[in-house]
Amino acid sequence: MKWRDLRCGEVRPDQVGQRITLAGWVDTRRDHGGLVFIDLRDRAGICQLVVNPERAPEAHAVTHEVRNEFVLRATGEVVARAPEAVNPNIPTGEVELQVDELEIVSRCPPLPFQLDEENVDETLRLRYRWLDLRRPRLQRNLKLRAQMVAVIRRVMEEAEFLDIQTPILFKPTPEGARDFVVPSRLHKGRFYALPQSPQILKQLSIIAGFDRYYQIAICFRDEDLRADRVQEITQLDVEMAFPDRDFIFGLMEEMCVAIWSECVGVELRPPFPRMTYAEAMARYGTDKPDLRFWLEIEDATEFTRASQFKVFADAPCVRYLTVPQELSRADLAALEELAKEWGAKGLAYLVYDEEGEVRSPIAKFLAEEELSVFRADPGSTVLFGADEPRMVARVLGALRSHLGQTLGLIDETRFEFVWVTDFPMFDWSEEEGRWGAVHHPFTRPTPEWEERFDREPAHATAFAYDLIANGNEIGGGSFRIHEPDLQARVFELLGIGPEEQRAKFGFLLDALGMGAPPHGGIAFGIDRMVMVLAGEPNLRDTIAFPKNQAGVDPMSGAPSEVPPEQLDELGIAVVVPQEEH
Ligand code: ASP
Numbered sequence: 001m002k003w004r005d006l007r008c009g010e011v012r013p014d015q016v017g018q019r020i021t022l023a024g025w026v027d028t029r030r031d032h033g034g035l036v037f038i039d040l041r042d043r044a045g046i047c048q049l050v051v052n053p054e055r056a057p058e059a060h061a062v063t064h065e066v067r068n069e070f071v072l073r074a075t076g077e078v079v080a081r082a083p084e085a086v087n088p089n090i091p092t093g094e095v096e097l098q099v100d101e102l103e104i105v106s107r108c109p110p111l112p113f114q115l116d117e118e119n120v121d122e123t124l125r126l127r128y129r130w131l132d133l134r135r136p137r138l139q140r141n142l143k144l145r146a147q148m149v150a151v152i153r154r155v156m157e158e159a160e161f162l163d164i165q166t167p168i169l170f171k172p173t174p175e176g177a178r179d180f181v182v183p184s185r186l187h188k189g190r191f192y193a194l195p196q197s198p199q200i201l202k203q204l205s206i207i208a209g210f211d212r213y214y215q216i217a218i219c220f221r222d223e224d225l226r227a228d229r230v231q232e233i234t235q236l237d238v239e240m241a242f243p244d245r246d247f248i249f250g251l252m253e254e255m256c257v258a259i260w261s262e263c264v265g266v267e268l269r270p271p272f273p274r275m276t277y278a279e280a281m282a283r284y285g286t287d288k289p290d291l292r293f294w295l296e297i298e299d300a301t302e303f304t305r306a307s308q309f310k311v312f313a314d315a316p317c318v319r320y321l322t323v324p325q326e327l328s329r330a331d332l333a334a335l336e337e338l339a340k341e342w343g344a345k346g347l348a349y350l351v352y353d354e355e356g357e358v359r360s361p362i363a364k365f366l367a368e369e370e371l372s373v374f375r376a377d378p379g380s381t382v383l384f385g386a387d388e389p390r391m392v393a394r395v396l397g398a399l400r401s402h403l404g405q406t407l408g409l410i411d412e413t414r415f416e417f418v419w420v421t422d423f424p425m426f427d428w429s430e431e432e433g434r435w436g437a438v439h440h441p442f443t444r445p446t447p448e449w450e451e452r453f454d455r456e457p458a459h460a461t462a463f464a465y466d467l468i469a470n471g472n473e474i475g476g477g478s479f480r481i482h483e484p485d486l487q488a489r490v491f492e493l494l495g496i497g498p499e500e501q502r503a504k505f506g507f508l509l510d511a512l513g514m515g516a517p518p519h520g521g522i523a524f525g526i527d528r529m530v531m532v533l534a535g536e537p538n539l540r541d542t543i544a545f546p547k548n549q550a551g552v553d554p555m556s557g558a559p560s561e562v563p564p565e566q567l568d569e570l571g572i573a574v575v576v577p578q579e580e581h
Pocket of ligand 1: 199
């Protein structure tokens with residue numbers, strides 16, 4: 001039997017007069033007390049069915065039972081709609097199907113939520129994800145995602161990168177999160193770790209002579225979840241031997257240009273700007289600057305050294321943002337609250353009214369020269385941060401993005417990319433009392449730090465880079481250490497002694513000692529890229545079957561308990577903390 005001629009969304013005026021069969025889901029059903037109209041939907045779109053009781057009495061009888069989301073099969077004749085009935089909003093809007101035969105293929109009970117309902121509770125949506133995924137927005141996101149992956153593969157293959165699959169059951173691969181572990185039945189008491197990324201394995205692939213590697217890989221990170229984090233991320237993972245940073249940046253730019261052009265019809269203009277981490281922190285207060293709006297942080301530390309205003313004179317760093325609006329007292333009080341939440345002690349400001357008169361509790365402490373440095377246009381506000389440079393960056397950076405949003409300074413139609421380079425190599429963890437790797441432990445220092453990174457770890461820079469799109473980190477990578485002794489020094493600094501190095505990374509150190517070429521690479525978060533590409537605020541809505549913010553899948557109930565026999569086989573006893581009983 002013939003399944004159908006066309007998909008619902010594909011019917012066009014050139015089919016007028018033809019007899020076809022369509023199958024799909026009932027999007028809507030309208031009974032005009034005689035004629036019944038049904039919008040039949042599939043992935044390709046919607047086609048209007050018309051069931052006329054005189055032409056097709058049997059089919060018309062069937063329509064009485066039809067409800068939303070039933071699956072129907074309809075056979076009939078494609079006819080042109082009367083001019084006044086044309087729907088210009090859908091590609092099939094000039095035609096409709098005059099139904100002769102109608103069959104209910106599958107039924108559906110009353111829906112837990114309507115597909116066109118806004119603001120449905122996310123747990124309910126995830127519980128019935130198969131219904132949620134039928135909505136146009138999610139259909140679009142997943143389609144964009146698939147198109148994007150196809151473009152990525154094409155660009156990588158054309159540049160002669162080889163797709164190499166690496167194992168899911170592996171050893172810990174440190175990317176700064178906790179590992180998911182999997183017990184081994186055959187080796188009781190031992191565990192695999194799910195890779196936080198194929199980092200070590202891609203390095204080994206290069207050492208193995210595959211000089212250009214890529215993979216669309218799933219990475220598992222047991223993180224405490226925030227709004228824009230998930231535990232399973234999909235990543236385009238790239239590595240090459242004898243790397244050249246301009247080549248890597250150029251190829252990734254070419255890939256982004258192809259993705260944006262082919263998936264959303266936007267022409268990006270490479271080369272993307274580059275700035276160092278230090279510059280990004282000073283000018284935008286973040287290593288993920290959103291360049292869709294121009295607001296920039298300026299430095300005043302030098303001018304304010306001799307200030308009469310003690311807060312400025314004593315602060316290691318004084319910076320300011322000039323906002324193009326005369327903010328009210330209430331606005332300023334609200335901003336000060338936010339600044340305090342981000343760690344500031346207060347928020348100093350100068351407001352210039354429409355006449356250019358200054359209004360500020362601190363103005364009287366500032367000398368004329370100081371005021372002239374900060375003088376802004378009438379109808380604007382200068383906001384200050386005075387503290388340690390990190391704190392100033394954090395507070396002014398957060399204020400900048402907050403004001404970008406709330407004052408509508410962001411041009412939502414733009415896509416602005418920027419490379420951020422020369423990250424710090426290490427950061428000090430107060431909690432653990434030791435240095436950690438900012439990127440990962442396999443990242444090499446920039447050449448000028450190779451000799452002395454261990455003497456001044458706080459200042460050492462790494463040969464690492466991120467690609468930022470509209471303030472989102474979509475990619476990040478580095479040049480790697482290919483010398484076993486350099487790798488051992490970095491491990492040492494990170495507090496990983498020789499024995500632990502052997503136990504955890506002995507195989508990597510051995511490989512580095514057996515003809516390892518210089519290598520480097522990058523990884524792109526596919527989920528995050530779709531988010532930016534689709535303008536989708538919810539990371540989970542770029543993923544077909546995500547878990548919720550607590551790491552639970554409301555659809556299947558995972559993670560779930562395991563029967564005692566299975567635990568016995570694994571040699572595992574579960575100790576449930578008291579409060580969870
Ligand atoms: N493995 C790194 C990550 O997943 C990326 C890289 O260095 O290539 O973030």
